[in-house]
Amino acid sequence: xxxxxxxxxxxxxxxxxxxxxxxxxxxxxxxxxxxxxxxxxxxxxxxxxxxxxxxxxxxxxxxxxxxxxxxxxxxxxxxxxxxxxxxxxxxxxxxxxxxxxxxxxxxxxxxxxxxxxxxxxxxxxxxxxxxxxxxxxxxxxxxxxxxxxxxxxxxxxxxxxxxxxxxxxxxxxxxxxxxxxxxxxxxxxxxxxxxxxxxxxxxxxxxxxxxxxxxxxxxxxxxxxxxxxxxxxxxxxxxxxxxxxxxxxxxxxxxxxxxxxxxxxxxxxxxxx
Amino acid sequence: xxxxxxxxxxxxxxxxxxxxxxxxxxxxxxxxxxxxxxxxxxxxxxxxxxxxxxxxxxxxxxxxxxxxxxxxxxxxxxxxxxxxxxxxxxxxxxxxxxxxxxxxxxxxxxxxxxxxxxxxxxxxxxxxxxxxxxxxxxxxxxxxxxxxxxxxxxxxxxxxxxxxxxxxxxxxxxxxxxxxxxxxxxxxxxxxxxxxxxxxxxxxxxxxxxxxxxxxxxxxxxxxxxxxxxxxxxxxxxxxxxxxxxxxxxxxxx
Numbered sequence: 001x002x003x004x005x006x007x008x009x010x011x012x013x014x015x016x017x018x019x020x021x022x023x024x025x026x027x028x029x030x031x032x033x034x035x036x037x038x039x040x041x042x043x044x045x046x047x048x049x050x051x052x053x054x055x056x057x058x059x060x061x062x063x064x065x066x067x068x069x070x071x072x073x074x075x076x077x078x079x080x081x082x083x084x085x086x087x088x089x090x091x092x093x094x095x096x097x098x099x100x101x102x103x104x105x106x107x108x109x110x111x112x113x114x115x116x117x118x119x120x121x122x123x124x125x126x127x128x129x130x131x132x133x134x135x136x137x138x139x140x141x142x143x144x145x146x147x148x149x150x151x152x153x154x155x156x157x158x159x160x161x162x163x164x165x166x167x168x169x170x171x172x173x174x175x176x177x178x179x180x181x182x183x184x185x186x187x188x189x190x191x192x193x194x195x196x197x198x199x200x201x202x203x204x205x206x207x208x209x210x211x212x213x214x215x216x217x218x219x220x221x222x223x224x225x226x227x228x229x230x231x232x233x234x235x236x237x238x239x240x241x242x243x244x245x246x247x248x249x250x251x252x253x254x255x256x257x258x259x260x261x262x263x264x265x266x267x268x269x270x271x272x273x
Numbered sequence: 274x275x276x277x278x279x280x281x282x283x284x285x286x287x288x289x290x291x292x293x294x295x296x297x298x299x300x301x302x303x304x305x306x307x308x309x310x311x312x313x314x315x316x317x318x319x320x321x322x323x324x325x326x327x328x329x330x331x332x333x334x335x336x337x338x339x340x341x342x343x344x345x346x347x348x349x350x351x352x353x354x355x356x357x358x359x360x361x362x363x364x365x366x367x368x369x370x371x372x373x374x375x376x377x378x379x380x381x382x383x384x385x386x387x388x389x390x391x392x393x394x395x396x397x398x399x400x401x402x403x404x405x406x407x408x409x410x411x412x413x414x415x416x417x418x419x420x421x422x423x424x425x426x427x428x429x430x431x432x433x434x435x436x437x438x439x440x441x442x443x444x445x446x447x448x449x450x451x452x453x454x455x456x457x458x459x460x461x462x463x464x465x466x467x468x469x470x471x472x473x474x475x476x477x478x479x480x481x482x483x484x485x486x487x488x489x490x491x492x493x494x495x496x497x498x499x500x501x502x503x504x505x506x507x508x509x510x511x512x513x514x515x516x517x518x519x520x521x522x523x524x525x526x527x
Contacts, residue, residue: 188476
């Protein structure tokens with residue numbers, strides 16, 4: 001092969017040289033950033049060894065409660081780290097089915113948990129750790145004067161619900177069925193917090209969400225749904241088979257079920273077991 | 274070396290598609306295609322992406338012309354503004370649209386007073402798609418109109434006494450045809466695949482705002498197998514259009 005084929009034109013050479021020296025520069029500056037590698041590494045590895053980091057996939061309605069529980073857990077167990085992935089339960093379940101790695105899964109309904117269990121992804125029996133009910137979500141001060149589930153059928157209202165693909169959507173449908181009310185929603189949002197967002201932004205007048213979602217925004221208020229029309233959402237949690245730290249995961253679940261964990265859940269409006 | 278990297282690039286682009294296409298549950302394709310919800314999502318997607326492309330062309334081509342041919346202060350600001358939706362996270366685009374055209378939005382508030390509500394309508398889908406897809410058209414057309422070859426030919430024609438309309442029809446348009454076509458097709462394909470801005474601004478309701486990408490997302494949560502079928506349908510449609518149209522136009526140009 002002729003050598004000339006591998007020769008590079010001078011301007012090209014300049015560019016390549018520039019790229020390489022830039023890369024070198026970045027490499028060097030990264031190196032100097034760590035001032036005392038020996039000193040820094042020791043405490044880090046010591047801390048990481050006993051507990052490690054837990055990855056928790058949790059229903060979006062658990063966001064605030066779990067973030068607080070995570071902090072409390074980390075405080076109680078120095079060195080332990082928990083990170084959360086909050087989304088619609090069904091969306092998380094399909095991520096897990098497709099091979100996403102996590103230690104713990106907390107679902108907003110037992111159906112979703114059951115489907116993961118049937119696929120052999122769960123390492124132990126799911127345990128119900130919290131209960132929730134549904135409320136009607138309206139703008140703060142209830143300007144449209146919405147009092148009952150029946151009001152949601154009013155023609156002057158923009159109602160949004162969660163899509164029946166997610167637990168909150170199924171629960172909302174159950175509430176409407178129990179009250180024999182037919183509602184024409186303007187949108188079926190992909191998770192329950194998107195329903196809150198649409199009402200928070202003033203684009204919708206009402207929705208049906210978890211009682212605990214109401215506190216997630218300061219611009220909304222809840223209207224209670226009577227017991228006979230309400231449903232009870234049960235939240236199961238389980239350690240996943242993919243977990244690299246089953247012991248640590250069980251410890252977190254244990255904390256969640258302990259008096260301290262349950263107290264935080266209660267503070268965020270969940271009914272505890 | 275370059276050939277190897279290029280081949281690697283093709284593999285990188287093709288493998289996810291193969292992943293999708295090899296997993297198609299063929300026995301359920303027919304029933305999915307006959308499914309009313311799928312048919313309505315596909316119809317809605319084709320319709321809204323077409324309208325979005327028309328809207329983008331009506332507004333975007335004049336702007337591309339101005340950016341290419343007119344000197345004015347703040348031009349680079351306007352150009353950045355025109356390209357911004359392309360790099361902005363679609364969810365942010367949707368939120369911005371909501372805060373502009375929503376019931377409490379900058380413009381939406383006035384519109385609501387005269388009885389026009391945009392969020393949660395098919396119009397909102399078209400607006401979201403056009404907003405996100407328009408930069409593809411503007412970029413392509415502006416580059417073509419700035420080509421020095423085109424400008425020189427126009428000048429030559431002008432010096433020979435050709436009228437402005439004659440120059441536009443006989444020189445500018447034929448010489449930028451390929452870029453215009455490529456821009457339109459890219460714009461349409463981007464509109465067809467729009468998800469984030471649509472779900473945020475227009476919501477999700479069958480036959481009104483549930484486009485194919487949203488239908489795929491919803492299906493993934495309920496019936497993953499049908500998500501594969503829906504996703505493949507969407508890909509086949511856009512691939513066919515990209516392949517057939519672009520190939521034809523580029524050959525015509527050469």
